[in-house]
Amino acid sequence: MDFLSPTTLADALAARAEQPGAVPIMGGTDVMVEINFDRHRPPALLDLTRVTDLATWERVGGEVRLGAGVTYARVISELATELPGLALAARTVGSPQIRNRGTVGGNLGAASPAGDCHPALLAAHAEVELSSVAGVRRVPVADFYTGPKKHAGRPDELVTAVWVRAASGPQQFSKIGTRNAMVIAVAAFGLALHPDQRAVGTGIGSAGPTPLRAREAETFLAGELDWDGRVAVPDRVAREFGRLVAAAATPIDDVRGTAAYRRHALAVMARRCLAWAWADHRAGHQEVQG
Numbered sequence: 001m002d003f004l005s006p007t008t009l010a011d012a013l014a015a016r017a018e019q020p021g022a023v024p025i026m027g028g029t030d031v032m033v034e035i036n037f038d039r040h041r042p043p044a045l046l047d048l049t050r051v052t053d054l055a056t057w058e059r060v061g062g063e064v065r066l067g068a069g070v071t072y073a074r075v076i077s078e079l080a081t082e083l084p085g086l087a088l089a090a091r092t093v094g095s096p097q098i099r100n101r102g103t104v105g106g107n108l109g110a111a112s113p114a115g116d117c118h119p120a121l122l123a124a125h126a127e128v129e130l131s132s133v134a135g136v137r138r139v140p141v142a143d144f145y146t147g148p149k150k151h152a153g154r155p156d157e158l159v160t161a162v163w164v165r166a167a168s169g170p171q172q173f174s175k176i177g178t179r180n181a182m183v184i185a186v187a188a189f190g191l192a193l194h195p196d197q198r199a200v201g202t203g204i205g206s207a208g209p210t211p212l213r214a215r216e217a218e219t220f221l222a223g224e225l226d227w228d229g230r231v232a233v234p235d236r237v238a239r240e241f242g243r244l245v246a247a248a249a250t251p252i253d254d255v256r257g258t259a260a261y262r263r264h265a266l267a268v269m270a271r272r273c274l275a276w277a278w279a280d281h282r283a284g285h286q287e288v289q290g
């Protein structure tokens with residue numbers, strides 16, 4: 001197996017163009033599992049860990065450009081204010097070892113319906129930056145997932161970054177698994193309130209062939225919330241929001257849980273995330289008023 005180890009992004013993109021069969025490897029927490037279990041033996045690995053540009057993030061206007069090689073540990077320690085939903089999701093990933101190696105770009109590259117970044121990125125209306133020697137494009141994350149473990153990146157492209165608007169309101173993430181740590185989600189849910197746009201973002205994980213948005217639930221809730229007065233969310237609204245989130249999922253029965261359980265869990269997680277996020281929104285209001 002060849003091992004390509006570029007040190008610049010230009011060289012990495014050139015290598016990608018020349019050898020589209022070479023498998024990109026960042027933290028290796030998915031790739032090495034595949035190789036060690038002999039599920040996949042690629043002709044070459046394209047190591048991206050020496051491309052330092054990929055491991056940086058920056059504020060660009062109101063957005064964060066998060067390099068694909070930024071680890072979960074750094075999202076948690078450096079970006080909890082700008083990207084609170086993603087930081088919450090990152091806290092639930094694997095173990096400290098996995099969070100020190102695993103990256104957001106790797107989670108996108110794997111495009112598993114169970115990946116924990118996806119609900120948070122969907123709720124935040126993020127965009128994925130894809131680069132090749134031909135240029136750079138940005139794809140809304142909702143259009144990035146094209147099938148189970150499939151994404152919109154071309155064989156000559158690399159995920160180079162994710163663009164996420166810095167949070168203008170509270171964000172929440174909830175994940176259900178068969179234990180509290182080191183667990184693949186049975187179902188997961190991300191919620192972002194965007195008060196500046198009077199908009200709501202949602203993301204569903206592990207309950208469909210791809211990560212999903214619950215668009216009807218978003219529109220419903222955005223129209224019901226008292227954005228300025230910040231009065232408590234009526235129980236009827238929270239329940240209907242949960243129902244619409246569950247209805248947007250297309251889960252299956254598998255070893256981790258039944259479709260019915262996943263739907264139920266999503267309705268509960270949606271209501272809980274809403275309660276937590278709205279409490280934060282109201283608290284922020286009181287701080288401003290106080």
Ligand SMILES: Cc1cc2nc3c(=O)[nH]c(=O)nc-3n(C[C@H](O)[C@H](O)[C@H](O)COP(=O)(O)OP(=O)(O)OC[C@H]3O[C@@H](n4cnc5c(N)ncnc54)[C@H](O)[C@@H]3O)c2cc1C
Binds near residue numbers: 028095108109115184
């Ligand atoms: C013990 C264990 C626990 C885990 N727990 C969780 C968990 O709780 N939640 C969760 O979501 N995941 C979990 N994972 C899976 C994994 O850690 C994540 O998916 C992680 O984000 C992968 O990142 P990485 O940098 O290690 O990716 P890699 O393994 O390096 O790559 C993953 C995939 O992305 C591709 N890729 C990598 N970088 C790029 C790029 N720049 N452009 C295009 N394609 C690219 C690779 O070719 C590969 O297909 C776990 C894995 C292990 C081994």
